[in-house]
Amino acid sequence: MKLILLGPPGAGKGTQAKMLMDRFGIPQISTGDILRAAVKDGTPMGLKAKSFMDAGGLVPDEVVVGIVRERLQKADCAKGFILDGFPRTVLQADALKESLLALGKDLDAVVSLDVDVEALVERLTGRRTCRDCGRGFHVKFDPPLVSGKCDTCGGDLLQRDDDQELTIRHRLEVYSEQTSPLVDYYRSAGLLTAVDGMQEIGVVQDQVLRSLQAG
Numbered sequence: 294m295k296l297i298l299l300g301p302p303g304a305g306k307g308t309q310a311k312m313l314m315d316r317f318g319i320p321q322i323s324t325g326d327i328l329r330a331a332v333k334d335g336t337p338m339g340l341k342a343k344s345f346m347d348a349g350g351l352v353p354d355e356v357v358v359g360i361v362r363e364r365l366q367k368a369d370c371a372k373g374f375i376l377d378g379f380p381r382t383v384l385q386a387d388a389l390k391e392s393l394l395a396l397g398k399d400l401d402a403v404v405s406l407d408v409d410v411e412a413l414v415e416r417l418t419g420r421r422t423c424r425d426c427g428r429g430f431h432v433k434f435d436p437p438l439v440s441g442k443c444d445t446c447g448g449d450l451l452q453r454d455d456d457q458e459l460t461i462r463h464r465l466e467v468y469s470e471q472t473s474p475l476v477d478y479y480r481s482a483g484l485l486t487a488v489d490g491m492q493e494i495g496v497v498q499d500q501v502l503r504s505l506q507a508g
């Protein structure tokens with residue numbers, strides 16, 4: 294299964310990708326997670342990316358295109374992959390097409406998750422992530438058993454630096470200007486299936502799976 298999860302910040306791409314990863318045994322490739330790890334490790338790429346990410350803008354195309362090109366060549370992508378947060382511009386989508394062509398691979402589906410703007414803001418302001426294992430929670434929609442602690446490993450739950458309301462609203466504008474054209478891009482390619490992302494996490498999951506089986 295070679296899949297793109299497309300959708301605005303907070304649509305549930307990461308949440309759904311983790312479930313699909315367990316179900317199909319294929320890796321989640323989140324450019325956001327890879328960039329945040331690079332920032333944390335203080336690598337040259339991380340230093341370059343940090344200011345764009347903190348401001349809620351996009352990291353330059355050549356940086357993320359390079360990350361994904363390398364990542365797709367790893368052995369664990371042989372059976373498939375779930376791209377989460379990539380591509381985000383038409384240039385990135387064209388570059389992905391070329392990378393896959395060079396590897397003799399093709400996308401199976403692009404699933405877009407549709408969610409209202411105010412719901413996105415509520416989801417992102419309430420999101421928490423485990424510092425140690427990376428598991429995601431939401432203070433209202435997916436709360437941990439013990440406030441501030443991860444159910445899986447007991448680690449501290451942190452808020453992402455870019456999950457402040459002003460930055461969130463900017464990220465949403467950037468999505469609508471630069472990324473939303475990809476909905477039509479993949480619709481014209483006959484790859485797009487849209488899922489109503491406003492429903493509960495488990496319901497969204499069922500519909501994503503059903504749309505993949507139908508495709």
Ligand code: AP5
Nearest residue numbers: 302303304305306307308324325346352378416420431434
């Ligand atoms: P990235 O990390 O990709 O962030 P994003 O696209 O803004 O998306 P999020 O991770 O915020 O949302 P999500 O859809 O994964 O939602 P989640 O499942 O967590 O990118 C961060 C930054 O990196 C970018 O701003 C940019 O600077 C840079 N970057 C990354 N990729 C790039 C690229 N390709 N090009 C250039 N720059 C790039 O869910 C959110 C919350 O809602 C959680 O708390 C969850 O529990 C909850 N939730 C999920 N589903 C539901 C539901 N159905 N109902 C209720 N709550 C739900």
Ligand code: MG
Nearest residue numbers: 306307323325
């Ligand atoms: Mg995410």
Ligand code: ZN
Nearest residue numbers: 423426443446
């Ligand atoms: Zn944890």
